[in-house]
Amino acid sequence: MACATRAVAPAQPCFIAADVGGTNARVSLVRTDANGALQVLSWQRYPCADYPSLAAILAEFVEGHPAREGIDCMVIASAGVVLDDEVINSNLPWRIKLAELRDSLHLRELHVVNDFAAAAHGVGRLGAADTRLLTPGVIAATTIGPALVVGAGTGLGAAVCIPTGHGVVVLPTEAGMAAFAPGNAREMEILAWLRKQGHRHVCTEQLLSGPGLVNLYRGLAELHGTLATLQTPAQIVQAAQQDEALALEAVLLFCGVLGSVIGDLAMITSAHSVYVAGGVVPQLIDFLPRSEFHARLVDKGAMRAVQERIPVRLVENEKLGVLGAASWYLQHLHARDHREQATPRPATTN
Numbered sequence: 317m318a319c320a321t322r323a324v325a326p327a328q329p330c331f332i333a334a335d336v337g338g339t340n341a342r343v344s345l346v347r348t349d350a351n352g353a354l355q356v357l358s359w360q361r362y363p364c365a366d367y368p369s370l371a372a373i374l375a376e377f378v379e380g381h382p383a384r385e386g387i388d389c390m391v392i393a394s395a396g397v398v399l400d401d402e403v404i405n406s407n408l409p410w411r412i413k414l415a416e417l418r419d420s421l422h423l424r425e426l427h428v429v430n431d432f433a434a435a436a437h438g439v440g441r442l443g444a445a446d447t448r449l450l451t452p453g454v455i456a457a458t459t460i461g462p463a464l465v466v467g468a469g470t471g472l473g474a475a476v477c478i479p480t481g482h483g484v485v486v487l488p489t490e491a492g493m494a495a496f497a498p499g500n501a502r503e504m505e506i507l508a509w510l511r512k513q514g515h516r517h518v519c520t521e522q523l524l525s526g527p528g529l530v531n532l533y534r535g536l537a538e539l540h541g542t543l544a545t546l547q548t549p550a551q552i553v554q555a556a557q558q559d560e561a562l563a564l565e566a567v568l569l570f571c572g573v574l575g576s577v578i579g580d581l582a583m584i585t586s587a588h589s590v591y592v593a594g595g596v597v598p599q600l601i602d603f604l605p606r607s608e609f610h611a612r613l614v615d616k617g618a619m620r621a622v623q624e625r626i627p628v629r630l631v632e633n634e635k636l637g638v639l640g641a642a643s644w645y646l647q648h649l650h651a652r653d654h655r656e657q658a659t660p661r662p663a664t665t666n
Contacts, residue, residue: 331389335431335637338407338470339364343377344638354441354642359635364409371420378421388424393434393641395473403428407470429644430488431637432475435593436465437486438640439477446633450604454627461588464581469595472521476585483647491581492521499576499612509535524573526596533566553599571600571607579613582626590628593636
């Protein structure tokens with residue numbers, strides 16, 4: 317494992333770890349044992365669109381748990397940033413109000429961590445059976461180094477996990493907002509089409525996400541002078557599986573862009589390994605070998621020899637987000653305890 321999270325805290329009471337995305341919220345009750353091993357006691361997935369707020373989801377989870385009276389700490393992994401008392405994220409169906417959560421759930425502690433920062437904390441908790449190698453023949457690096465975690469879902473997210481002697485340092489990013497760089501003539505045409513739709517800044521996630529796959533399909537339809545009849549990523553993937561020409565072209569184009577962007581991010585972060593977390597990629601697993609995914613991943617000029625040695629793995633454990641949020645919280649507790657122990661106490665007199 318290129319980036320491992322150490323067990324950094326003694327046994328703790330139960331707390332809630334949640335992974336909130338644009339489509340689903342995954343909520344768990346977790347604790348650690350005396351050895352620092354993380355235990356997921358219960359876990360539930362909630363479709364976000366079925367609830368009026370995150371508070372309603374969390375209240376339902378807590379109410380359904382026998383130990384609810386003792387649950388007063390929560391850590392939430394969510395895309396976006398915290399501004400004052402609110403999580404700013406355009407991909408969620410509702411706003412997250414921190415004061416509302418604290419009051420309605422009677423919380424003593426509430427923390428919000430970037431969703432991909434949480435995922436980066438979580439990769440050290442994964443076992444061999446939790447991932448699938450997307451770069452056959454490439455084995456793990458023999459030296460410890462940064463791990464890149466990237467995922468294309470409602471948007472595009474990425475974070476970097478850097479191992480240290482005292483746990484890990486995780487750097488969240490806004491990689492999805494970076495300007496899209498076309499890699500061939502067709503992608504230049506798609507870029508021009510998106511600009512015609514009124515987008516002055518065409519960011520990478522406008523192509524590399526669930527909605528991005530729809531953009532690719534619609535753009536290709538206009539370039540071919542045909543009608544775009546499919547409306548959702550799932551419909552496009554299903555049609556591509558049946559070799560419908562336009563849908564297949566869109567999916568293969570998506571896979572090529574994915575390889576190119578992962579390659580760029582791996583170079584920028586000096587990653588020794590890459591983890592692709594959830595989103596739409598698991599639905600495209602059979603298309604990757606048919607696409608330019610690997611060719612675009614390694615085609616980085618003088619850095620090709622380096623890129624060819626970077627293993628890329630698909631994370632197949634749906635609990636990654638909650639494991640990562642919980643791991644972040646445990647490291648946070650360890651750092652807080654260390655600061656408190658290091659603070660000199662005032663002298664007392666008899």
